[in-house]
Structures are given as structure tokens and as C-alpha cells.
Amino acid sequence: MTSSAILLPCQSSFSLKETLIGGQCFRWKPHLDGFCGISGSRGAYLRQKDDCVAVEGDASPDADRYWRHYLDLDVDYDSIRESALALEPRLREAAARGGGIHILNQQPWEALCSFVISQNNNISRIRSLVEKLCSLCGEAVDGFGCAFPEPAAVAELSEERLAALGFGYRAGYVMEAARSVVSGRFDVDFLKNSPIAEARAALQAIRGVGPKVADCVLLYGLHRLDAFPRDVWIKRALEGEFRGTALEDFPFAGVAQQYIFEYIRTKRQPE
DNA sequence: GTCCAGGATCGGA
DNA sequence: TCCGATCATGGA
Numbered sequence: 001m002t003s004s005a006i007l008l009p010c011q012s013s014f015s016l017k018e019t020l021i022g023g024q025c026f027r028w029k030p031h032l033d034g035f036c037g038i039s040g041s042r043g044a045y046l047r048q049k050d051d052c053v054a055v056e057g058d059a060s061p062d063a064d065r066y067w068r069h070y071l072d073l074d075v076d077y078d079s080i081r082e083s084a085l086a087l088e089p090r091l092r093e094a095a096a097r098g099g100g101i102h103i104l105n106q107q108p109w110e111a112l113c114s115f116v117i118s119q120n121n122n123i124s125r126i127r128s129l130v131e132k133l134c135s136l137c138g139e140a141v142d143g144f145g146c147a148f149p150e151p152a153a154v155a156e157l158s159e160e161r162l163a164a165l166g167f168g169y170r171a172g173y174v175m176e177a178a179r180s181v182v183s184g185r186f187d188v189d190f191l192k193n194s195p196i197a198e199a200r201a202a203l204q205a206i207r208g209v210g211p212k213v214a215d216c217v218l219l220y221g222l223h224r225l226d227a228f229p230r231d232v233w234i235k236r237a238l239e240g241e242f243r244g245t246a247l248e249d250f251p252f253a254g255v256a257q258q259y260i261f262e263y264i265r266t267k268r269q270p271e
Numbered sequence: 272g273t274c275c276a277g278g279a280t281c282g283g284a
Numbered sequence: 285t286c287c288g289a290t291c292a293t294g295g296a
Binding site for chain 2 (some may be wrong): 023024106115118119120121122124125126169170173204207208209210212213229230231232233235241261265
């Protein structure tokens with residue numbers, strides 16, 4: 001981390017921590033007063049200082065543009081949050097807790113693979129499994145560990161090998177996800193531009209991808225903010241304090257969902 | 272030992 | 285269409 005830092009201006013409400021550690025992505029680790037991780041083939045050490053994010057470790061000429069986009073810093077989340085609150089006042093507490101979250105612009109394949117792994121699993125174990133996959137067949141990124149593997153590299157593994165690493169019954173699903181990308185069945189352009197019902201159906205045609213994982217891929221991998229992943233926590237909230245909410249049809253439903261997810265998972269912790 | 276986790280699939284009602 | 289059983293694994 002010897003390269004000079006790039007400073008990216010951000011809205012003062014932005015929370016780098018909640019964005020990187022809140023369950024969208026499983027590759028960022030706390031480091032000193034910031035976070036270390038890899039997106040695509042780029043490693044970086046990110047820190048937030050008030051209205052800026054400092055980027056170190058990426059000497060690429062377009063590092064500024066790349067990380068601005070990855071962190072979605074050009075989108076006005078203050079406006080999204082206010083419209084969500086206007087639509088659903090019960091969101092007040094959740095927005096106070098998770099309102100600094102941005103939706104990352106992750107690689108579609110990484111989101112597909114990560115959330116196939118995530119099914120019926122807890123976050124710490126998902127992180128561990130994703131890390132194993134990267135170490136196994138991801139390319140080394142100087143000073144930051146291994147990149148998320150290419151789909152072709154995963155497609156060349158075997159179900160037995162993955163199962164032996166602890167992937168359990170998901171091993172076959174991970175292989176299938178990789179093959180769907182290699183074969184072109186995972187059509188990013190279609191998923192990005194089709195009506196969301198069609199995009200969901202296309203994703204659920206991949207074995208191991210159900211309704212929840214499909215929406216995670218759409219939200220986190222294709223940046224479709226109208227997607228609305230329902231995991232066990234969100235289902236509880238929808239049957240409890242958010243019963244009858246209109247948020248699911250909100251154009252930025254996925255953002256509101258992320259506030260709720262952060263809120264219900266952390267409200268019993270001091271911070 | 273039991274329960275749970277950013278669930279999906281399958282067979283049977 | 286809906287419901288329950290089942291699927292590995294490890295931490296609480």
C-alpha cells in the first residue's frame with residue numbers, strides 16, 4: 001500500500017462499511033481504519049474520511065473511474081432514501097441504521113456464484129467458502145490475495161473437489177453456475193434489459209438458482225435496484241413490522257430491502 | 272444434542 | 285399450487 005491515495009468525493013450520508021460488509025459482497029475485510037479487498041482483477045485498500053473515500057493500492061490510470069462506479073458514488077442515494085421514506089414511513093428506523101448503504105456494481109458472475117454458495121448458509125461461512133474458491137483457482141493480485149476466479153476456471157473443477165472443500169450439496173450448483181456462464185446461457189445483456197419477471201425466470205432456469213438467489217444476482221450483479229431478495233430475515237420483517245408494505249414494488253425496492261436487512265441484523269448490537 | 276443460516280429441489284397432496 | 289422433507293456444513 002505504497003501508492004498515493006486517490007480521493008473520491010461522496011455524499012456525507014454514505015457508509016463504506018455498511019456497503020462493503022453488509023452482505024452484498026463477501027470479499028472485503030477490515031484492515032487498519034478501512035477495508036481491503038478485490039473487485040474483478042483489482043485490489044484496493046479503501047477508507048472513508050467524511051465526504052471522501054480514499055483508494056490505495058490500485059495504480060491503474062482509470063482507478064478513479066473504476067472505484068467510483070464500483071461504489072456507485074455517482075448515484076444520489078439521499079433522494080432514493082427520501083422517496084423510500086415517503087412511501088413507507090415505517091422505514092424510518094431502518095434508514096437511520098442502514099441508510100448509508102450503496103448497492104455495489106459487482107461482476108455479474110461473481111454475484112451469481114457467491115449467492116449460489118449463500119443458500120441456506122450463514123455469512124461467515126459464505127465468506128470462508130468464497131475465499132477457498134478464490135485461493136483454489138483465482139489469479140493472484142499483488143498484495144491482496146486472489147481474485148475471484150474466472151467462470152471457465154471453476155467449470156474445470158470437479159464437484160467432488162468442491163464438496164471436499166466444504167461446499168456440501170452446493171458443489172454441483174456452483175459447477176452448474178460456472179457452466180451456464182461459459183456456455184453463454186447466462187446472458188448479462190438480457191438480464192440487464194428485460195422486464196424483471198423475464199430476467200427472474202431466465203435466472204431460475206439455472207439449476208440451484210431459485211427466487212431469492214435470482215433477485216440477489218439481479219440486484220448485486222446487474223444493479224437492478226427494482227429487485228427484492230427475500231431471505232429469512234426479510235421474510236420475518238414482511239410478516240412483522242413491515243406487514244403490508246408497498247416497498248416490494250418500489251422502483252428502488254432493493255435499496256430499501258438492504259436498509260431493512262442491515263437494520264434487523266444489527267439492531268441488537270451497540271453498533 | 273439441537274437449532275440456524277442472505278434456499279432450492281423434489282414428491283405428494 | 286402448496287407443503288413438508290431433504291439436502292452438507294459449522295458455529296452458537
